Amino acid sequence: MRDISPSGPSLPSPSRRSLLRGAGGAVLLAGAGVPLLSACGSSGGSSDPKSVSVGSNDSDAVPKKAYADVYAAFQKQSGLTVKVNTKDHNTFQEQINSYLQGTPDDVFKWFAGYRMQFFAEKGLASPIDDVWEKIGGNFPDAxxxxxxGADGKYYFVPMTTYPWAVFYRKSVFAQHGYQVPTTWDQLVALCKQMKKDGLVPIAFGDKDAWPAMGTFDQINFR
Known part of the structure; x- marks a missing residue:
């Protein structure tokens, strides 16, 4: 728990897949059964061999600007044009199924683990083992x-990671004599005591619904 009391990699040689190897970049390869490099109408990606399209959910101003700088540097080094298709985060998530079965971009952003494996198993992403032969030394086994994917092939390139934390206010803990829990049993006991004391043990913003799902994901697999 965390107290909330007031108080570049080198760029690769030019190719579409090099966007995955360098430039911090993209994650899953789209193309309903179609190899990434043979983008055609059924894959929905760019038909221009001198360009690569990216499906992005980085709609907030700060990450959008950061990735624009990365894409610009990649374009300058590679000679390829990066065409970015940006949707707001929630719309991107809600439409991902129809997007991948329609006309997806050459590469698109999504989540690791089982959420990526689901689409890989359905043939909506292409394996990128050749990319991992070049970048594998940069990542831990996890x-x-x-x-x-479930077939043992690579479909995803990690780009960012972040903690999922429970925050608390020291002053409230001091007022009630609470101790910071370090085990699951201690957390459950603390929550029960907080309810007896008239407090809501755990709260989070859930306007967009996914925080609730994510919170229980974290609880379940831990």
Missing amino acids: MKKLSK
Whole structure:
């Protein structure tokens, strides 16, 4: 629990897949059974061999600008044009199924582990083992496992990671004599005591629904 009391990699040689190897970049390869490099109408990606399209959910101003700088550097080094198709995060998530079965981009952003494996198993993403032959030394085994489909092939390149934490206020803990729990049993006991004391043990913003799902994901697999 965390107290909330007031108080570049080198760029690769030019190719579409090099966007995955360098530039911090993309994650899953789209193309309903179609190899990434043979983008055609059924894959929905760019038909221009001198360009690569990216499906992105980085709609917030700060990450959008950061990735724009990365894409610009990649374009300058590779000679390829990066065409970015950006949707707001929630719309991207809600439409991912129809997007992948329609006309997806050459590469698109999504989540690691079982959420990626689901689409890989349905043939909506292409394996990228050749990319991992070049970048594999940069990642720990846990990241490698999260980037593989059920068939043992790689479909994903990690780009970011973040903690999922429970925050607390020291002053409230001091007021009630609470101790920071370090085990599951202690957390459950603390929550029960907080309810007796008229407090809501755990709260989070859930306007978009996914925080609740994510919170229980974290609880379940831990």
